[in-house]
Amino acid sequence: MKKVKILIALILTAFCMTACASFSNMSEQDAYDIGYGLGRAASYMVR
Numbered sequence: 001m002k003k004v005k006i007l008i009a010l011i012l013t014a015f016c017m018t019a020c021a022s023f024s025n026m027s028e029q030d031a032y033d034i035g036y037g038l039g040r041a042a043s044y045m046v047r
Helices: 002-019 021-025 028-046
Strands: none
Touching: 002 028
């Protein structure tokens, strides 16, 4: 079950990264905030 949660988190992360074409235009702080948020969400899914 844990591997399924990790797989779902990876798929969602990949989808978000490809769907948001404006990543190249955002500031470093915005990119950090988004990465931090995705990391927190993934850590909750893995638990």
